[in-house]
Amino acid sequence: MLAGDEDGLRLAKGAAMLTKFSEDIIPLSDLKINPGRIINQVKATHRPVLLTSRGRGVAVVQDLDDYEKNQEERAFMKAVTQGLMDVNNGDVMELSEVKTKLGIR
DSSP states (O other): OOEEOOOEEEETTOOOOEEEEEHHHHEEEHHHHHHHHHHHHHHHHHOOOOEEEEEEEEEOOOHHHHHHHHHHHHHHHHHHHHHHHHHHHHOOOOOOHHHHHTTOO
């Protein structure tokens, strides 16, 4: 689901954040000149910044807390998907077996 408007806002499929292209695409030279401004921007907006060199994307700067949260969410979704695939394939266990493996009474 991609949606755009005249302000340059866009929501990527599955993304929870809006990207403001006028602010979130920055030349690498801007990072070299004022790195604190870029760091403060990603912390305040919770949006990653795309760094460019000669008009091409070369790196992304993202707040560490946001990055870790995204990694945890991605791992959770991967585990859920794997579990659903296991159920579809008939690869299931009885609750008593699971409790025994986990050491739960």
